[in-house]
Amino acid sequence: MDWKIRRFGQGLFTVWAVVSLTFFITRMMPGNPVDAFVAQIGPELENPQEAYELAETYMNINPEAPLHVAYRDYMISMVQGDLGRSMSQNAEVTELMAEAVPWTLFVMSWAIAISFVVGISLGAIMAYWEGSTFDTAVTGYATTVTSIPFYVLALLLLMVFGYQLGWFPTGGRQPSGVEAGFNLPFMLGMIHHAALPVFSMLVASGAASLTMRGNSVRILGEDYLRVARLRGLADRTIAVRYVARNAILPMYTGLMIAIGTMFGGAVVLEEIYTYRGMGYYMIQAVRMRDYPLMMGAFTVITIAVVIALLIADLTYGKIDPRAGGENREAF
Amino acid sequence: MTISQSAAQADRPNGDVIMELDDTSVEFGMSRGRSRVLNGVDFEVSRDEIVGVIGESGSGKSMFASAMLDAVPEPGVTTGDVTYYPEDDDPVSVTDLSKEELRRFRWEEVSMVFQGAMSSFNPVLKIRTHFVETLSAHDYNVERGLERVRELLEDLYLEPERMLESYPHELSGGMKQRVLIALSLVLDPEMLVMDEPTAALDLLMQRSIISLLHDIQDKHDLTIVFITHDLPLVANLADRLAVLYAFEFAEVGPADDILEDPAHPYTRALLNATPNLSAPLEEMRPIEGESPDPVNIPEGCSYHPRCPIADEMCRSHDPDAYDAGADHDVHCHHWEDSIENIDNALASSGSMDRSRRTAADRSADEEPVVSLDDIEVEFGSENDGLLDFGDSEIVTAVDGISLDIYQNDVVVLVGESGCGKTTLGKTAVGLQQPTDGTIEYKGRDIWEGSGNSSTLADKEIRRALQIVHQDPGSSLNSHHRVRTILETPLKRWHSDLDGNDRRERILGMLEYVGISPPEDYIDRYPHQLSGGEKQRVALIRAMLINPDLILADEAVSALDVSLRVSTMDLMIELQDVFNTSYLAISHDLSNARYFAEKTGGRIGVMYLGELVEIGSPEQIIHDPKHPYTQALRWATPELDRDEDIDDNPMRTIDVPDQTNMPSGCRYHTRCPKAREVCRTQKPELIDRSDEDGVQHTACFRALEDHEYWDSEPIAEEPPAAEETGSAD
Numbered sequence A: 001m002d003w004k005i006r007r008f009g010q011g012l013f014t015v016w017a018v019v020s021l022t023f024f025i026t027r028m029m030p031g032n033p034v035d036a037f038v039a040q041i042g043p044e045l046e047n048p049q050e051a052y053e054l055a056e057t058y059m060n061i062n063p064e065a066p067l068h069v070a071y072r073d074y075m076i077s078m079v080q081g082d083l084g085r086s087m088s089q090n091a092e093v094t095e096l097m098a099e100a101v102p103w104t105l106f107v108m109s110w111a112i113a114i115s116f117v118v119g120i121s122l123g124a125i126m127a128y129w130e131g132s133t134f135d136t137a138v139t140g141y142a143t144t145v146t147s148i149p150f151y152v153l154a155l156l157l158l159m160v161f162g163y164q165l166g167w168f169p170t171g172g173r174q175p176s177g178v179e180a181g182f183n184l185p186f187m188l189g190m191i192h193h194a195a196l197p198v199f200s201m202l203v204a205s206g207a208a209s210l211t212m213r214g215n216s217v218r219i220l221g222e223d224y225l226r227v228a229r230l231r232g233l234a235d236r237t238i239a240v241r242y243v244a245r246n247a248i249l250p251m252y253t254g255l256m257i258a259i260g261t262m263f264g265g266a267v268v269l270e271e272i273y274t275y276r277g278m279g280y281y282m283i284q285a286v287r288m289r290d291y292p293l294m295m296g297a298f299t300v301i302t303i304a305v306v307i308a309l310l311i312a313d314l315t316y317g318k319i320d321p322r323a324g325g326e327n328r329e330a331f
Numbered sequence B: 001m002t003i004s005q006s007a008a009q010a011d012r013p014n015g016d017v018i019m020e021l022d023d024t025s026v027e028f029g030m031s032r033g034r035s036r037v038l039n040g041v042d043f044e045v046s047r048d049e050i051v052g053v054i055g056e057s058g059s060g061k062s063m064f065a066s067a068m069l070d071a072v073p074e075p076g077v078t079t080g081d082v083t084y085y086p087e088d089d090d091p092v093s094v095t096d097l098s099k100e101e102l103r104r105f106r107w108e109e110v111s112m113v114f115q116g117a118m119s120s121f122n123p124v125l126k127i128r129t130h131f132v133e134t135l136s137a138h139d140y141n142v143e144r145g146l147e148r149v150r151e152l153l154e155d156l157y158l159e160p161e162r163m164l165e166s167y168p169h170e171l172s173g174g175m176k177q178r179v180l181i182a183l184s185l186v187l188d189p190e191m192l193v194m195d196e197p198t199a200a201l202d203l204l205m206q207r208s209i210i211s212l213l214h215d216i217q218d219k220h221d222l223t224i225v226f227i228t229h230d231l232p233l234v235a236n237l238a239d240r241l242a243v244l245y246a247f248e249f250a251e252v253g254p255a256d257d258i259l260e261d262p263a264h265p266y267t268r269a270l271l272n273a274t275p276n277l278s279a280p281l282e283e284m285r286p287i288e289g290e291s292p293d294p295v296n297i298p299e300g301c302s303y304h305p306r307c308p309i310a311d312e313m314c315r316s317h318d319p320d321a322y323d324a325g326a327d328h329d330v331h332c333h334h335w336e337d338s339i340e341n342i343d344n345a346l347a348s349s350g351s352m353d354r355s356r357r358t359a360a361d362r363s364a365d366e367e368p369v370v371s372l373d374d375i376e377v378e379f380g381s382e383n384d385g386l387l388d389f390g391d392s393e394i395v396t397a398v399d400g401i402s403l404d405i406y407q408n409d410v411v412v413l414v415g416e417s418g419c420g421k422t423t424l425g426k427t428a429v430g431l432q433q434p435t436d437g438t439i440e441y442k443g444r445d446i447w448e449g450s451g452n453s454s455t456l457a458d459k460e461i462r463r464a465l466q467i468v469h470q471d472p473g474s475s476l477n478s479h480h481r482v483r484t485i486l487e488t489p490l491k492r493w494h495s496d497l498d499g500n501d502r503r504e505r506i507l508g509m510l511e512y513v514g515i516s517p518p519e520d521y522i523d524r525y526p527h528q529l530s531g532g533e534k535q536r537v538a539l540i541r542a543m544l545i546n547p548d549l550i551l552a553d554e555a556v557s558a559l560d561v562s563l564r565v566s567t568m569d570l571m572i573e574l575q576d577v578f579n580t581s582y583l584a585i586s587h588d589l590s591n592a593r594y595f596a597e598k599t600g601g602r603i604g605v606m607y608l609g610e611l612v613e614i615g616s617p618e619q620i621i622h623d624p625k626h627p628y629t630q631a632l633r634w635a636t637p638e639l640d641r642d643e644d645i646d647d648n649p650m651r652t653i654d655v656p657d658q659t660n661m662p663s664g665c666r667y668h669t670r671c672p673k674a675r676e677v678c679r680t681q682k683p684e685l686i687d688r689s690d691e692d693g694v695q696h697t698a699c700f701r702a703l704e705d706h707e708y709w710d711s712e713p714i715a716e717e718p719p720a721a722e723e724t725g726s727a728d
């Protein structure tokens, strides 16, 4: 119980630290966004003083207020879920995010799920027939795939399947001309649009399959497996309860960390496929020097990663009995 | 071709055979050639007996165990006949069983306990699941089965409910081993094969398990095949003993005969090479040479390269079984000769005598080389700041120990694992910074001026204090040749030597420790050396630095029995040449006794971070004053069969939890002599030295007038299930 609270505290701390950091960068850095904003907007306004008020609307930071007051106000609006107002999109950042994040999650969760399922199955088969042609072939494939950066694969896929063969759309996230909602054409269109981005992320399956293979091979050599066979347990019980469970366990944390990296990957991927998810907005924001949007997207990514890791930590104890208590080393 | 006396076949224990192996071999195809790891053995196990099978590592003993269940790991191939005789049914040929029949046969008829219970359980399943799984896989009634399990666990001094609800990692090694024994008996098998079942455990736990086995065997009418490298361990458990050498049986016979009147030269040599507590040191002698490689077994008698009475016949003809008495078979052409001459032959092969010093000779006015004063070492962190909420678990590994080590001195620390002996050792050579107390090297505080860094700043002290590890393989860099390994310390500490001098010096040392031809070895990599050779190279490396004190951390326990004595002899010899002192760590009282007695050193007994008794080996072994030393003494197996092992001198088997140390005398939770005062007061080391030797004991019983004697005894219960866990 104790450590759960602790993990939660640590997660909260991380979020707080990141948000504070964005505040100080925005407010204090030389040539910081607030000053830049004021300098940019000010001359165009009749009353340059208004620039400061506008700054507060857009960024939740009042440049004139003393630092601690500005910080307090900023934190309060953050907690209230107010991430400021995007200059380029001319909309509340929170709204923009709320609209974009589900799309990103849609692509990412499929990418993660498929690549882990594929990776784990391949790895298990490889371990079972360790040394076979299949094993060698897939190991070679996995090694190659792992060493390709996903954005290269993304560009390749886009070129071949998008532009040359035309099997998949080259951009966008939903079919045009179909009414959005829970109807079949729309759903299929969504999947159709998401397919290429999802497949680009499959590079992760290479690494997963190699890890799974290694883990399984190790477990196949464990004493408890030999004892289990001697005890006469059914092959299926041994495969599922003994091998698979112990081989997948160490990958669980890896899975959660993958979520973190995939959010990072989403930024590039969505740009390549002009997929209007959160990452796409973030690039747009950078391009337009839309600081509030940028900060907002950044904060959302941080929170998402922290939540993913927190879930990983809190649930790990459920699936691995060894976790939770500190494993004190014998001396 | 083999020669045998046909009479040997006639008088086998014909009574009631439960398992018979006939010309059974196990082979592995390897790149170096076909490797026979069990070479056409014949063996019979009688119903309801305990037979001990003794073999050094690489003698084929594990394969022998697996062959009985047709469970040789792939790609090994078992040939020959393995026949199982059920009590009132037709014989079963184990090697011909179908997959399903074999699945039922194993565990229902014959089950097995492996070496290394630590890893015999699935870490993500509760202990209960392991039992339930096994029961249902064999279509046994789970409810009734669990009843039986509870009873078994209780008989093994475990709390059934707590065990069943635990995950494997929550149990200590000794508990796991006992649970594994219960698991192997859950289907009520007829026969139990145990392959080194206690190897990884502490002496006390080993001994407790052995004495429990006796009761269990009785109660369940079991036949037990107990396989081990440790002859004394089974000496008074087994009815019969069988000695394996180089994948064949050398000798099989009643335990009394084998121990008192061994006929095979190897058995005799093995008995002499086994350190124990009672035999005079002069009679302990190493066996020359090493066991053969399975790919390359010598022609004729496989023991002939090491046998002092080998002749032409031995080199050409493989001896079959000769009859050496009732039920006693020996595979040696000259067994009669062996009984008469082997000891003489061994004795003439050079006896090493040294003028013995005693601890008393090192008078108190001599200045110690290393002096520990009230050392305390704590592990585990306190809260380390902002992000660390709660969870401060501190374990005190060493608690207030003072010890002086003189020049040319030997101190051997013994105790159960977790008693802090390794931590104390590391502290003494500056590898561990104490949380409190001081360590002085020749009067200088070694940690002075080192600030908070965890390494010694002083080069001179770093040179003076060295360490030799338990596993020499891991301490030698596997990418370097022997030459490079040995040159590094020379370059560093004897920079005046040039390349040629260094080479000469290394060659000389290798030759000196019996690695020859040294020119051949100097360019080898560590993996091309045998275990004994690696240990010797590690020893030379430490010696070349010319240290004043060497910490030898279980330096011989990883070696085969036959190599232990020779390695200890070598260490002693090197001590004389280089004038060093040893601080040795051992969990084995017999080894400790050999090493300390031969050098006139001291043995220190540790319990839960404290030094409870220290003194000359004569005193510690023959007149231990502290009840814990007495328990260790009990736990150390002897070759003497008359000894009674059922009399466990401890009230509980398991060690108390380290994070929650007992108050007063820390041993009071297990001490059979404990009285009320022991709960509250802590005994100091009391000097009980006399003309026979030095001895200091931390027990009130060493004082004649102490309120202990008027205090109430702590309620006397038989060894109970553990009160406190020691799960970590």
Ligand code: SF4
Pocket (backbone or CB within 6 Å): B264, B265, B266, B301, B302, B303, B304, B305, B307, B308, B309, B310, B311, B314, B319, B331, B332, B333, B334, B335
């Ligand atoms: S005397 Fe001959 S047969 Fe007997 S053990 Fe020695 S070498 Fe082998």
Ligand code: SF4
Pocket (backbone or CB within 6 Å): B626, B627, B628, B665, B666, B667, B668, B669, B671, B672, B673, B674, B675, B678, B683, B698, B699, B700, B701
């Ligand atoms: S002081 Fe008491 S508890 Fe401790 S060893 Fe002596 S008799 Fe036993």
